[in-house]
Amino acid sequence: MTPAAAPSASSQPDVLPEGILLRVDGLKTHFGTGNRTAKAVDGVTFSLPRGRTVAVVGESGSGKSVTSLSIMGLIAPPGRIAGGRILHRDREGRVRDLARLTNADFRHIRGPEIAMIFQEPMTSLNPLMTVGEQIGEMIALHERISRGDLRRRVVELLKKVEIPAAESRADDYPHQMSGGMRQRAMIAMALACTPQLLIADEPTTALDVTIQAQILELMRRLQADMGMSMLFITHNLGVVAEIAHEVVVMYAGRVVEQAPAETLFGRPSHPYTRALLASTPDPDRDIAADGSRRPLAAIPGFVPSITNLPPGCAFAPRCPLAAQACRESPPELTTVAPGHVARCIRMEAA
Amino acid sequence: MAATSTSMDAERGILAGLLRRPPAVAGLVVLVVIVALAIFASQVMPYPPGQLSIRSRLQGPSLLHLFGTDEFGRDVLSRTIHAGRISLAVGGTVVVVSALIGVTLGLFAGYFRRLDPPLSRLIDAMMAFPDILLAIALVAALGPSAVNVVLALGIVYAPRVARVVRASTLVIRELAYVEAARALGVPTPVILVRHVLRNLASPVMVQGSFIFANAILAEAGLSFLGVGVSPDIPTWGTMIAMGRQFMDQAGWIMWFPGVAIILSVMSLQLLGDALRDLLDPRLSRTT
Numbered sequence: 001m002t003p004a005a006a007p008s009a010s011s012q013p014d015v016l017p018e019g020i021l022l023r024v025d026g027l028k029t030h031f032g033t034g035n036r037t038a039k040a041v042d043g044v045t046f047s048l049p050r051g052r053t054v055a056v057v058g059e060s061g062s063g064k065s066v067t068s069l070s071i072m073g074l075i076a077p078p079g080r081i082a083g084g085r086i087l088h089r090d091r092e093g094r095v096r097d098l099a100r101l102t103n104a105d106f107r108h109i110r111g112p113e114i115a116m117i118f119q120e121p122m123t124s125l126n127p128l129m130t131v132g133e134q135i136g137e138m139i140a141l142h143e144r145i146s147r148g149d150l151r152r153r154v155v156e157l158l159k160k161v162e163i164p165a166a167e168s169r170a171d172d173y174p175h176q177m178s179g180g181m182r183q184r185a186m187i188a189m190a191l192a193c194t195p196q197l198l199i200a201d202e203p204t205t206a207l208d209v210t211i212q213a214q215i216l217e218l219m220r221r222l223q224a225d226m227g228m229s230m231l232f233i234t235h236n237l238g239v240v241a242e243i244a245h246e247v248v249v250m251y252a253g254r255v256v257e258q259a260p261a262e263t264l265f266g267r268p269s270h271p272y273t274r275a276l277l278a279s280t281p282d283p284d285r286d287i288a289a290d291g292s293r294r295p296l297a298a299i300p301g302f303v304p305s306i307t308n309l310p311p312g313c314a315f316a317p318r319c320p321l322a323a324q325a326c327r328e329s330p331p332e333l334t335t336v337a338p339g340h341v342a343r344c345i346r347m348e349a350a
Numbered sequence: 351m352a353a354t355s356t357s358m359d360a361e362r363g364i365l366a367g368l369l370r371r372p373p374a375v376a377g378l379v380v381l382v383v384i385v386a387l388a389i390f391a392s393q394v395m396p397y398p399p400g401q402l403s404i405r406s407r408l409q410g411p412s413l414l415h416l417f418g419t420d421e422f423g424r425d426v427l428s429r430t431i432h433a434g435r436i437s438l439a440v441g442g443t444v445v446v447v448s449a450l451i452g453v454t455l456g457l458f459a460g461y462f463r464r465l466d467p468p469l470s471r472l473i474d475a476m477m478a479f480p481d482i483l484l485a486i487a488l489v490a491a492l493g494p495s496a497v498n499v500v501l502a503l504g505i506v507y508a509p510r511v512a513r514v515v516r517a518s519t520l521v522i523r524e525l526a527y528v529e530a531a532r533a534l535g536v537p538t539p540v541i542l543v544r545h546v547l548r549n550l551a552s553p554v555m556v557q558g559s560f561i562f563a564n565a566i567l568a569e570a571g572l573s574f575l576g577v578g579v580s581p582d583i584p585t586w587g588t589m590i591a592m593g594r595q596f597m598d599q600a601g602w603i604m605w606f607p608g609v610a611i612i613l614s615v616m617s618l619q620l621l622g623d624a625l626r627d628l629l630d631p632r633l634s635r636t637t
Contacts, residue, residue, distance in 0.1 A: 124529075190534060
């Protein structure tokens with residue numbers, strides 16, 4: 001069924017509207033084959049405008065990380081991109097489909113065009129190399145540079161990510177740094193290639209709340225200063241509110257809602273988005289003036305297994321608004337307002 | 351996190367860790383003495399190793415000749431020291447050769463999924479042969495010479511290195527920092543050398559010490575069987591081979607090189623055991 005979708009997608013010309021850096025178009029990333037196929041990403045579509053931050057939100061297993069790995073070309077067998085396109089505009093303005101790129105071509109994409117940082121700042125750095133060496137390695141990969149200049153650039157980068165005493169910290173090994181510092185060092189490594197797009201896969205999940213705020217603030221400032229685009233993968237709506245211009249909500253491998261951040265928080269359309277917002281702790285809402293507490297709303301049930309999705313809307317089994325039509329066929333993405341789409345046929349029912 | 355920092359500390363404190371283990375200290379002392387004797391052979395040998403003296407042939411140990419003399423009246427002590435040079439050199443180069451072959455094979459098998467099945471089968475097939483038999487076959491094919499003995503033993507022991515390297519590479523390949531490096535566009539050869547190879551140092555070191563011990567033994571075995579280095583080059587193996595004919599009248603000709611083999615092999619094994627305990631993160635303790 002899925003191979004049929006691929007030729008039709010590829011027959012369309014690779015064009016991107018001006019101002020759009022990356023467009024994921026009907027992306028399908030599947031693991032395994034036959035009736036045990038796990039459709040981790042099943043027809044994801046969204047656009048990433050230049051110089052903006054798009055957050056992809058979803059529970060564990062919603063396919064948000066797989067989406068980012070697909071963009072980076074880091075899907076390893078048994079996983080594969082089964083359909084769709086990932087259109088990307090590089091520095092020279094050339095538009096290419098990353099879903100069809102060879103590994104050799106990806107070398108020019110990863111780093112100078114798109115860089116990615118991960119969740120685990122504890123293990124994302126090589127324990128046997130100093131932080132300075134690792135950042136320097138990134139710079140030296142892309143240009144010829146003398147030792148002295150390299151050192152200066154490394155220290156400059158460490159200062160840019162606000163590591164105190166950058167000069168001496170460059171000679172630290174990762175284990176001598178705290179989690180927040182290591183994440184800063186990781187960001188410095190990613191910035192060393194001056195990417196057009198930075199993909200951050202839950203970069204603050206493993207950090208303390210106070211450190212989280214610092215890192216988010218840093219990333220937001222760097223994004224604005226350098227004019228790069230950012231794709232921010234997270235399950236934390238608080239983080240989204242902090243950093244994102246646009247929000248993509250994913251559920252069971254599909255986009256269920258996309259909207260500008262203010263709209264999504266102000267007027268969420270999809271029942272899943274509403275449920276997510278209701279289950280996020282909010283002291284103002286949850287604790288009354290007399291000190292009585294309102295229990296946090298939980299979404300009943302579980303995320304369906306991606307090897308065995310319901311025939312209709314994937315959220316229907318947990319949805320308070322679900323009607324018979326919801327269980328029969330999957331709803332299409334419909335436009336709620338300009339720039340705001342949702343995948344629900346019962347939006348008005350709320 | 352704990353694992354990475356303890357392994358760092360372990361590497362820094364290898365010597366300190368060894369010194370806390372009595373068997374390792376014994377091994378280290380004996381090995382240092384043997385290596386020092388080999389290095390300063392020309393200074394410590396009481397006689398030139400090839401000096402013939404028909405009048406004093408087959409003499410038992412005495413103050414004049416501490417280890418006695420052989421059938422040509424050559425001083426066994428001097429020859430044992432001199433032979434140690436060659437035996438150790440053979441052992442050492444075997445370690446280097448097997449590490450080169452083994453690390454390459456293991457790295458490719460471990461890192462590239464497609465190469466793993468054929469390379470692993472090759473490694474398994476080679477390990478299925480008894481060491482000495484495979485070595486004899488290789489030497490027979492290559493022709494007997496010191497270089498070919500080293501080459502043959504290097505090939506024989508390479509699968510052992512390849513196996514541990516493959517296993518470690520499989521683990522390292524999945525580590526977050528390797529994926530992070532890939533996501534930042536680091537080319538595969540650079541990842542292999544800078545991120546994977548560096549982390550293989552400890553398992554290769556441990557295997558190396560065992561291979562060193564085995565290679566000394568195997569070289570002696572090959573020489574004894576007459577397929578090793580040429581009999582006129584004194585190694586511990588050739589000395590035993592030559593001394594065998596005089597076993598019942600002048601046993602010391604073969605005892606002393608035999609003792610040298612036992613001591614060096616045992617010290618290397620003790621050292622290797624201790625190194626393995628120290629460098630294996632699963633066994634590492636916070637001493």
